[in-house]
Amino acid sequence: MRFVPRFTDGQEFPHALGKIVCVGRNYADHAKELDNPIPTEPLLFIKPSTCAVPLDEPIDAPFSRGDVHFETELALLIGEPLTHATSSEAERAVVGIGLALDLTLRDVQSQLKEKGYPWEIAKSFDGACPLSPFLALSRVPNWSALTFSLDIDGERVQSGEGSDMLFPVATLLAEMSRHFTLLPGDVVLTGTPPGVGELPRGAELHFTLTGGLEVATRVID
Numbered sequence: 001m002r003f004v005p006r007f008t009d010g011q012e013f014p015h016a017l018g019k020i021v022c023v024g025r026n027y028a029d030h031a032k033e034l035d036n037p038i039p040t041e042p043l044l045f046i047k048p049s050t051c052a053v054p055l056d057e058p059i060d061a062p063f064s065r066g067d068v069h070f071e072t073e074l075a076l077l078i079g080e081p082l083t084h085a086t087s088s089e090a091e092r093a094v095v096g097i098g099l100a101l102d103l104t105l106r107d108v109q110s111q112l113k114e115k116g117y118p119w120e121i122a123k124s125f126d127g128a129c130p131l132s133p134f135l136a137l138s139r140v141p142n143w144s145a146l147t148f149s150l151d152i153d154g155e156r157v158q159s160g161e162g163s164d165m166l167f168p169v170a171t172l173l174a175e176m177s178r179h180f181t182l183l184p185g186d187v188v189l190t191g192t193p194p195g196v197g198e199l200p201r202g203a204e205l206h207f208t209l210t211g212g213l214e215v216a217t218r219v220i221d
Contacts, residue, residue: 002016002017002049003016003017003049003052003053003054003131004016004017005017005077005096005131005133005134005185005187006133006134007096007133007134007135007136008133008134008135008136008139008212008213009136013077013095013096013134013184013185014184015183015184015185016049016185017049017052017131017185017186017187018049018078018183018184018185018186018187019046019047019048019049019186019187020046020047020048020049020051020052020100020129020186020187020188020189021044021045021046021176021180021182021186021187021188021189022044022045022046022047022073022102022123022188022189022191023042023043023044023167023172023176023188023189023190023191024039024043024044024045024191025038025039025043025166025191026042026165026166026167026172026190026191026192027160027164027165027166027191027192027193027194028164028166038166039166041175042167042172042175042176044175044176044179045120045123046180047102047123047124047128047129047189048124050126051124051125051126051127051128051129052129052130052131052187053127053129053130053131054130054131055099055100055101055130055131055132055207055215055217056132056133056215056216056217057130057217058217058218058219058220059101059103059127059130059199059205059217059218059219059220060127060220061103061127061199061219061220062105062125062127063201065105065107065108065125066105066106066107066108067105067106067107067198068103068104068105068106068198068199069103069104069106069196069197069198069199070101070102070103070150070158070196070197070198070199071101071102071103071104071192071196072099072100072101072102072148072149072150072158072160072192072193072207073099073100073101073102073189073190073191073192074097074098074099074100074146074148074160074162074189074190074209075097075098075099075100075131075132075134075187075188075189075190076094076096076097076169076173076187076188076189076190077094077095077096077097077098077134077185077187078093078094078095078182078183078184078185078186078187078188079093079094079095079096079184080092080093080184081093081181081182081183081184082173082176082177082181082182083177083181083182084177084178085173085174085177086174087170087171087173087174088170089174090170090173090174090177091143091169091170091173093173093182094137094169094173095134095136095137096134096135096136096137097134097135097137097140097146097209097211098131098132098133098134098135098209098213099131099132099148099207099209099213099215100129100130100131100132100187100189101129101130101205101207102123102128102129102189102192103123103125103127103128103129103130103199104122104123104128105121105122105123105125106122106198108121108122109122109123129189130217131187132207132209132213132215133213133215135209135211135212135213139211139212140210140211143162143168143169143170144161144162144163144168145162145163145210146161146162146209146210147159147160147161147162147209147210148160148207148208148209148210149207149208150195150205150206150207151205151206151207152200152203152204152205153200153203153204154204154206157195157197158192158193158194158195158196159193159195160192160193161193164193165190165191166191169190172188172190173188176188199219200219201219201220201221202218202219202220202221203218203219204216204217204218205217205218205219
């Protein structure tokens with residue numbers, strides 16, 4: 001059954017989820033914490049739609065394959081096609097904003113990187129992208145004022161602000177549209193702030209986003 005994005009009022013988006021387009025190292029402090037250079041242009045990769053599961057359902061992570069790391073990110077729902085778009089055109093194409101948990105098989109990723117291999121299997125496994133419901137843009141302030149957070153077992157582990165992005169939303173979407181067309185139902189992940197780490201078995205997770213979005217879930221032990 002294909003994942004269909006929905007809004008916080010329960011309304012389903014009229015298109016099934018398409019591709020999930022991601023950017024790496026879009027927060028300088030996150031790049032530093034992983035000892036990676038700060039990029040001068042967006043580092044883009046794609047997750048398939050089969051990665052997506054509802055964020056408000058228990059997270060069944062593949063712990064048998066090594067360490068699973070969490071990365072909390074702003075997620076943008078695309079509502080109209082974008083190809084070689086300007087920044088203003090790109091920004092107008094967003095119809096909803098939510099949160100995503102970009103899960104990574106960190107041991108697998110490290111091994112693949114050492115060999116110079118692509119690392120999709122570390123980022124694109126089934127369930128690798130839990131997605132929240134989306135807030136309508138009428139409930140969201142300007143992009144730079146957005147704040148979001150993740151608490152694990154009551155402790156704040158990640159907090160991010162839109163103003164801290166190396167490549168702001170409009171710039172990022174326009175750049176993505178130069179390389180591949182974005183279609184209604186596609187979701188864009190905008191990078192993670194510092195504080196990523198190993199996903200604990202059995203943990204309680206609580207997410208917040210400016211505009212009133214709150215999601216609570218747990219990790220299956």
